[in-house]
Amino acid sequence: MHGTALPELPTLSPGVQLLDTDGRATGPLAALVVDQVIGADGPAVWVDSRGHAQTGPLLDVAPSDRVLDRIRVARGFTAHQHFALVQSLPEQIDEDTALLVLPAMDAPYRDDVGQREGERLCLRSLATVARIAREYDVPVLLTRTGTDAVADALATAADRTVECRQTALGPRFVTDEFETQVYPRGDGTVQTTLAFWRRVLAARCAGVETPETATETRPEVVFDGAH
C-alpha cells in the first residue's frame, strides 16, 4: 500500500446506525460488513430483505471466500416473515456477534401490508433491534429504501448515520467522526472504488487470517491527477 498508513472504513460502534447511500446499498454494505467481520471473533448476522444478500458483492470485496462462512443470513420475503425473523434474533445473537445487518429494513413493511399494520410491525421490529444493540453491545447497521413514515422511523431509531456518497472517486463514507480520505496511489492517481476496498480489506485482514489467494484486482476507476 505504497508505504502510507492503511486507509480505513468507518468503525461501526455498538448501537444502531443507518447507512445512507445514494443508490442501492449492496456494494458499500458488503465493504462495511466484510471489514467488520474480519476484525471480529464472532459472525455477522444478516436479516435480509429485497435481495440484498447477494454473495457476489461480498466475494468482490472479501479477501477470502471463507469470510462468507462467518456471515449468517436469513431472508424475510414478506413483512410477516421479516417480523418473525427479527423476533427470533435473540437466539442468533450473543456478545461475540460482530454485527447485525438489516438492509432495506423498511421495504417489506411498506410494500407487503396495509399502512397501519406495516407501521405497527416495523416499530416493533425496530424496538427489538434497538434492545439487542443495547443488551449485547453489538453494532447494528440498517439501510432504507423509502422516504415515508416507515423510513423516518428507521432514522429516528438510529443512534447515528453513516453516509456513503458516490463520488467521481468512488464511494466515500462520512460519519461525525470519520471521513474517507482521498488516497493517492503513488503514481498521481487516486481512487476509492470497491476494488480498491478489496485490497484494503485484504491488507487489513493480513494480521487476522491469511487470504486463500492473493488475487490481483484492477481498480474499477482510475483518475489521473484527480487531486
Next chain:
Amino acid sequence: MPFTVDYRDGDVLAWTLTDDGARAEVVADYSPELFVTREGGPVAACREAVERLPSVVTTSTERRRRGWRSDPEDVLRVAVDDVDRLRPVAAHVRDRGEPGEYRCYDVDLTRGFRYCLDQGRSPEPAREPRPLAIDVPEPALGDESLDSLSVDGEDYTGDPGDLVARVATAIERADPDVLVCNSGEVVPTLAETATETGVDLQLGRRPGWQRLAGASTYESYGQVHHSPARYTVPGRAVVDRSNTFFYRQAGLDGCLDLVARSWKPLQELAWASIGNVLTAIQIREARARGVLVPWNSYRHEFFKSASRLHDADRGGHTLSPAVGVHEDVHELDFGSLYPNIICTRNISPETVRCDCHDRADVPGLGYSVCDEPGYLPDVLGPLVSARAEMKDQRAAVTDPDRRDALDRKVEALKWILVACFGYQGFSNAKFGRIECHEAINAVAREILLDAKETFERGGWRVVHGIVDSLWVTAAPDVPDDERRPLEDLAAEVSAAAEIPLEYEATYDWLAFVPRRDGAGGALTKYFGAVADDEGYKYRGIECRQDSTPPFVADAQRDLIRVFDESHDPAAICARLAHHLDRLRSGAVDPADLAIETHTSKAADAYDQRTRTVAALERASDRGLERRPGQAVRYVVVDDGRGSRERVRLASEDPGEYDESFYADLLVRAAESVVSPLGWDRSDLRDRLADRTDAVLASFR
C-alpha cells in the same frame, strides 16, 4: 354434491345437479369460521372481547396445529354470521395486543371452497355439466350498444332487445349449468341491456346476479397482471374465458378433474391460478391433519451461512448447448422430475432442516431431511400416480372423445405438478418454504450431472441438458461396437435417480440457436425435425412467441422446412427473399401482421412513446380501456411516426402496414434459422443485397 354455492341474504344456497336440472338446498345455519392463536399467553384471554364483536356468533376453544411442524395447541374458534365479515373480524383480532401477538387462520379461503371444506362435501357434480357459450363483442362490453352476439356458436345481429331475448330463449331451452363467456362483463352487460329494453332475462336459476370482486391490477415476479371483475349468477357457474387458466388449458374435463381433487367448485377453479389450486389441494391435506391455514405466514427461512446461500442460490441446472446442427439426436426426459424428487426424497416444508436429525441429506447444501413422512409427498404422490395412470389409459383407449377428455385431464395435472416446485420458493405461498425449493434444485442438479456422466461413459455425447431433459447423440470418437444401447443407459440412470428417465423423441437433426450477443448458445432456443414424422419441433424461437405476428411465424416455419431440405443458408436466404417480396408488394393481409403485447402499465405511465402506448391510446379513444396486464393487438402502419398514427388496432381492420418494420422482424426470424449454420444477420443482408443487385442488373 354442491356444484355451485351462492351466499344470499345470510343463507347459503347449495346447488346440486340433478337429472333434470339442478336443486337448491337452503342452508340457514351455516356460520363460517376463523381461528386465532396467541404468542406468549393463552389465547382465551381475548375470548370475551372477541365474542362481543357485532358479527361474531359463537366462540370456543379447540385443539388445532398452527403449522405442519407444530403440536396441537388451544386455539380460539370464532364463528361469524356472514362470510364477508371474516376479514374485518380477523383484522380486528390481529390489531389487539402487540403486533404479531394474535394470529388468525382460515381467513382468506374462497367462499364456495370454504363451504365445501366445512361441510365435508365434494363439489364434484353428480352428472356432466351442460355448458352454454355466450360471446358479446368487445365494443358492446365498453361504451357502445349491443348490436351482435353469439350464443352456443350461432352469431346473431339485431337490436339490443332482440339479442337479449335470443339469450333468454337459449338459456330457457338448454337449462345450462355453466355459462362460458368471453368476458365476465357479459353478465352485467346483458342484465343491464335487458332492463333498458324491458326484456325478461334470467341468467341464473333464480333472478339476479352478483359482482364478487372488482377488477384489480397486481404485480408478481416483476410482471404486471390484470385480474378482471368476477360475476356470479344463482345456480350456474360462470366461466370467464379471458380470466381462466385451466379452462383454456384443459377444458371442462380437466377442470372437473381438478374440482374433484381440490374441492374448489367449478366457477372458483376456473378463475384460480395454478398455485391457488395447488394450495387448495394442500389445504385439504392440512384440514385432514388438523393444521390451520395461516392468514399471514410468519414462517421464515432458517439462518444459514452466506457460503451456503451461495450454493443454494444457483437455480435450475442447465448444461451449455452445443451451438449448431446435430444429426440423429435423442431426447430423454425425467418424468415429473420435481414432484418425483419431492416424493422419493421426502422433501416437504416440515422435513427439510428438521430439528431431529443432523445429517447432510441434500447434496451440496448439507440440509437434513427428516425420516418422518412429509405432507408434500402425501399431497403430490397421488397426483403423480393419477397422471401416470391416465396416460396409460389414454394409450389403450380408441374412442376419440374419451381420448381427448383424458388428454385434458393429464394436461390439467401436468400444470399442478410443474408448479409444485416453483411454489415452494414463492414468497407469498401459504405453505411454501424456500429451503424446499433449494433442496429440490440441489437434487435435480446432481441427477442431471450424474446422468450426463453415465451417458458419456456409455459412448454418447450430451449436446444439451435443461433441468429435466437431455439431448444425446452418438459420440463421434467412440466406435459403434463400444457404444452401449441408449435403453440400457436410461434404465441405469432411472434406477440410480429413482426417477424414470423416459424416451421423448428422436430427431433427424436438431439445431441449437446461438445467443445474439455471440456468447454461447441460447439455453432454450432450438428447432429440429422429428424422426419418422412430418413434424418439426420449435422452442423459444420467434414462431413460438405470442407477440410474433402470424405472417412472420408462418414464414419462419417455412424457412425451417427449407432448412430441413437443404441445410444450406443460401437456400434459406433465397426463400426469405420470396417472403420479403410478398411483404413489400403489399400482398400480405394486415390481419396476419397483428402484434399482441401484454401491457405493463397504463398508457400515461409510459415514459416513451412506444408502439404499445400508441395502441393503448387508440383503444382508449374507442372506449376499449386496457388495464395494465391486459393484452392489446395492433398492426404497425407507420413506425416512423411518434403519434397514435403509428399503429392501428387489429379491431380497426387496417388496410395497410409498414413494410420495412415487418421486413426487419422477418429478417430477425430468419437469422434464428440460419444462425446454427454459422450465418448472422450481416450475412443475410449481404446476400440479399447481392440478389437485389442481380435483380436490378437483369433489368439493364
